[in-house]
Amino acid sequence: MNQKSIKTSDAGEHKISRRGFLGKATAAAAATYAIPTLIPSGVLAANGQPGANDRLVMGYIGVGGMGTGHVREDDSTIGAICDVDENHLQRAAKRATKSTPFLTKDYRRILDRDDIDAVFVATPDHWHALQMVHACQAGKDVYTEKPTCKTVEEGQAMINAAKRYNRVVQVGAQGRSTAAGHVAATYVRNGQLGRVSRVEVWHPDNMGDGWGENQPPPDHLDWDMWLGPMRWREYNPAIAHFNFRWLMDSGGGFIRDRGNHALNIVSWAVGLDHKHPVSVEATGDPYVDSIYDAPKRMQARWEFKDPDVVVTWEQPGNKHGIEWGERFVGDKDTLLVSGGDGGCDTEQKAKQYTPPANGVHLQRSTNHRQNWIDCIKTREEPISNITALVNVVYMPILALISYRVGRKLQWDAANLQFVGDAEANRLLREPYRGTWSLG
Amino acid sequence: MLISNERIVGGLPDLNAMVAQAETTDAPVETEDRESRRRRSRRDRNREPEPVQLTAEQEEAIRNLLIQLQDKDPAVRAKAAQGAAPLGAMAIPSLQPLLQHGDLKVRRAATDALANIVHHAARPGADREAEAVTGQLLAWVTSGTSLHSQIAAIRQLQYVGGDRAVPVLARVLLVEHPQMRQEALLSLERIPGRAATRALEQARRNKRIAEEFRPEIEQALQRRRETMKTVGIKERR
Incomplete structure (x- = not known):
């Protein structure tokens, strides 16, 4: 059994068994694509870890609109690419020149x-948790796109997997790596x-x-694998690829999509990374003439205690x-932030501010991808770490x-349940189709 | 084929006529073979929902709902679906024909109306409403007039169904229709309580379960056990 020796953040050396996801025979029989001859950096380094000067060998899972941008040859090698759409796969493969x-x-x-060595996960929302957890089980460090996950159960599984397998996990919530x-x-x-008592977040309506x-799926698309753990439904070009975001089964609208970005900044600024709301209330307007079943627009209100703050x-x-x-909104002043992703901005007064030596000095990152790669080598926690970003989502x-x-x-944050609402508690998880499992 | 608003003004719609006129392409799936029907206890049969006795006001409200759910204006359909929640179980039988309507948009509006009724009935402290809704949904599953309505009912049972829904859903695991049995499995996986766990354990051992489906049942059972360690489903009784 192949084992990787990894250094934990708190307990020295720890050995894990890598999970074999597919039988060797099956893999060999089905490997119809070119087989690379790459030497992973973990082999080169003396202690089984990538050395400071080693080039990491990356796997890219999901190379559609967002994922393609991750496929780069800057300080790493493009080792493997996965997509259920042959067109995406071939387009991304052209980015590998070395x-x-x-x-x-x-x-x-x-x-x-x-x-x-490590993988990027940039698939539709309903895949994020499953692929991140499986990657951790396989001993890979992970960069997983936002939104972090779909359900509370998935979120807990992601936190547990990163901890249990000592993986360095960065969530693609790039706002923390921007100067603004x-x-x-x-x-x-x-x-x-x-004292900040209220934070208002706003966003345009959902699209589509x-x-x-x-209709039958196009030949270049493996529809069954696109669906994966999601409830079966017929292929419809109004869903795949980009517009999966507006279906509850595969998305949840902008509140969980770009909302993950915006609320990420809120959480960081107000100090909610390890807090849960005590209550939530949301209303919305459905799409009136559309296949989509997420709300077209939403209003939500979360109440937090210690600190006492309301986020809307x-x-x-x-x-x-x-x-x-x-x-x-504080009792002395207010501050505006535009966006919350890699292109966010804020007011001059914040840009000109320098905290005192004994003030709060937050972790600094100027490049989200590089922050993750650096952390893979040092085994430190990335700036958009999984625990914080699960809480955000x-x-x-x-x-x-x-x-x-x-x-x-x-x-009830302690028990990860709603108080006295059995139906709402049923929605804290989503049963998976087929034999897909977080376990 | 659209069923015109005019046809159902002036009295409750003739449900049989509506069904006949709809472009039925979704034949229902028999969820119970003769043998299991024979063995099913009299008590179980007796729990099937009573025919709904409506007041004049309720008839009017349901009539309006059905008209609006078929309106050509999508905003009217959406508003009607949103407003269906308080009508509760009594509106469910009337929605069934719309679940096999020839127009996808009408089917969708009716599905949304059904979902809103279910979520409303499943609210805390409304056990009797939830029970009544469950009874209507189970009737759709066992004697549904279309596959659409059967699957819609199975999906909604995941939110509101309790122990009473378990035997019916467990029977659906035996059907050959892949999507239908898969929907039943997803619902059973979500329904809390030991009855659902036991039903999955029995199904796993049942020789009448399709062999290709058995691994999915085993995995659902495993996922359910894992879930109980974290969130959502808690065993009771």
Whole structure:
């Protein structure tokens, strides 16, 4: 059995058994693509860890709109690429000029390879948790796109997997690696607004309309693998690829999509990374003439205790001359932040602020990808670490449950349950189709 | 084929006529063979929902709901679906024909109306409403007039169904229709309580379960056990 010796953050050396995702015979029989001859950095380094100067060998899982941008040859080698759409796969493969990556439609073939150090997960939302957990089980460090996950159960599984297998996991919530995100959070955390009692987040309506037409999937798309753990439904071009976001089974609308970005800045600035709301209330308007079943627009309100702060989400957007963003309201001042992703910005007063030596100094990252790669080598926690970003995405997840059941809900953070609402508690998880499992 | 609003003004719609006129392409799946029907206890049969006795006001409300769910204006359909929640179990029989309507948009509006009724009935402290809704949904599953309505009912039972729904869903695991039995499995996996766990354990051992389906049942059972360690489902009784 192949084992990797890894250094834990708190307990020295720890050995894990790598999980074999596919039988060797099956893998060999089905490996119809080019097989690379790469030497993983973990082999080169003396202690089984990538050395400071080693080039990591990356696997890329999901190379559609967002995932393609991750496929780069800067300080790493493109070792393997996976996508269920042959067109995506071939397009991404052209980005490799210094290696011949292994290509596959089944991500488990990448996880079974010893020559891959780490993986990017940039698939639709309903895949994130499953692929991240499986990658951790296979001993890979992971960069997983936002939204972090779909359900509370998935979130807990992701935190547990990263911890149990000592994996370095970065969530693609890039706002923490921007200068504006950093200075805004620093400004708020150092009390420049006084006591912050309210944060308003706003965003334009969800996109998409119409019905499309159920039809056989195109030859280049493996529809069954696109669905994966998701409830079966017929292929419809109005769903795949981009517009899966507007279906409850595969998305949840902007509140959990870009909301993951915006609420990430809120959490960092107000100090909610390890907090849960005590209540959530959400309402929304459904699409009126469309296949999509997520709300077209939503209003949500989360109440936190210690610190006592109310966070609100409002659609439509465009407030204060900003399409989407956040407004922090303190008893002394307010602060605006536009966006929350890699392109966020904030007011000059925050940019010009320097915290005192004994003030709050937040972790600094100027490049989200590089921060993760650096942390893989040092085994430190990345800036958008999995625990914080699971907590962040719980806000929209709980709000979508409140919208669905149509009532305000009280949240018991200690037991990860709603108080006295059996139906809402059923929605804390989503049964998977077939034999897919987080276990 | 659209069923015109005019046809159902002036009285409750003739449900049989509506069914006949719909473009039925979704034949229902028999969820119970003769042998199991014979063995099913009299008590179980007696728990099937009573025919709904409506007041004049309720008839009017349901009539309006059905008209609006078939309206050509999508905003009217969406508003009607949203407003269906308080009508509760009594509206469910009337929705069934719309679940096999020839127009996808009408089917969708009716499905949304059904979902809103279910979520409303499943609220805390409304056990009797939840029980009544469950009874109507189970009737759809066992004697549904279309596959659409059967699958819609199975899906909704995951939110509101309790122990009473378990035997019916367990029987659906035996059907040959892959999507239908898979939907039943997803619902059983979500329904709390030992009855659902036991039903999955029995199904795993049942020789009448399709062999290709058995691994999915085993995995559902495993996932259910894992879930109990974290969130959501808690065993009771």
